[in-house]
Amino acid sequence: MTTSGIRRSMAVGSTLLVGSLVLTACGSDEEPTATTTGEGVLAEVCPETVVIQADWEPEAEHGGIYKLIGDDYTIDADAKSVTGPLIVDGEDSGVNIEIRIGGTSVGFQSAQSLIYQDRDIMFGYGRVGEYMATQADTPVIGVLASMAISPYAVYWDEETYPEVETIADLKGTGAPISVGSSEDVWVDYLVGTGVIDEDQVDRSDQNKPAAFVSAKGELAEAGFLTAEPFMYEEEIPEWGKPVKGQLIHDTGFPEYFQALTVSTATYEKEADCLKEIVPIMQQAQVDYINDASATNELVVELVKEYDTGWVYSLEGGEYAHKTGVELGVLGDSEDGVMGTFDLERVQTLIDIVDEYGKGDVSDATPETLVTNEFIDTSISAG
Secondary structure: OOOOOOOOOOOOOOOHHHHOOOOOOOOOOOOOOOOOOOOOOOOOOOOOEEEEEOOOOOOHHHHHHHOOEOOOOEEEOOOOEEEEEEEEOOEEEEEEEEEEOOHHHHOOOOHHHHHHHOOOEEEEEEOHHHHHHHOOOOOEEEEEEOOOOOOEEEEEOOOOOOOOOOHHHHHHHOOOEEOOOOOOHHHHHHHHOOOOOHHHEEOOOOOOOHHHHHOOOOOEEEEEOOOHHHHHHHHOOOOOOOOEEEEHHHHOOOOOOOEEEEEHHHHHHOHHHHHHHHHHHHHHHHHHHHOOHHHHHHHHHHHHHHOOOOOOOHHHHHHHHHHHHHHOOOOOOOOOOOOOOOHHHHHHHHHHHHHHOOOOOOOOOHHHHEOOOOOOOOOOOO
């Protein structure tokens, strides 16, 4: 999670009290081919431990990176990290992988910021629409789109608003929309393009799920469409019924959410490693899509061991995986390849942030923000 603050609910329980809470990346002339698998495949080209900084607590949306960890892992409950051999096709790659969580344990700092505080961190999750505005101080480049589209959405009570099918339909109802205390560009984009009215937007940092439940259906809310509907229907007895929502992506805001990024220094220094490891990470995303069970069990175990107040169930993870696949959040990019960035889509993001955002993105180009040069185009979820 970032300082601009998409914050998920920290706990879910039987009462509302528990629930409250300038680098130009040129494309390579030589297209990467499928990584040779086998024992020690990364030993000569990558750091001894590949560190990944997540943007939030463990959850199914991070399944692709947790899929890389083999059975022989060590959990550090104090450091809020898990470390183990990085496994490729059942073989030890010769390096370890360490995954660190975001959220409360890092003061809600962005992975982009943390990459520059600790140079041991190789990869960090980032949103392209967000990190483009801070490139002058902490430049990063996306090397893998772990999600084809963003799971972020606005949802509402379908009983209170039976005629509402889209976020735009909420405008006619005057329903307040809780977006948290963030200054995320998508909110100003929706207001600026007339999808919603400014006076509908509630930017106070209200507790989930308490505020939504206490509003008795009058309040719409922003969150993950892969998570919150399950939470409200199955895990919040005070609500206990479905909610309906629409992805913000479908309003024309094409964010790349949870892109795996590296610092520009890492991009230059570790090109040989990136050429080998990015296809492995692509395949891990595909493997998680095809079989999430063991990884979701690991996620639940980590949540329990870290004990930060974040609550996560196996059933919630199963819902997130299934829904993510159904919505196209977890899946191939527009070109049918796992993890590629569409440069025209990135340019659309730049144009939106330039018009509606507060940061200076006048120097941003798709090529300075993302690259497909390490992608193996033969890897697809099919």
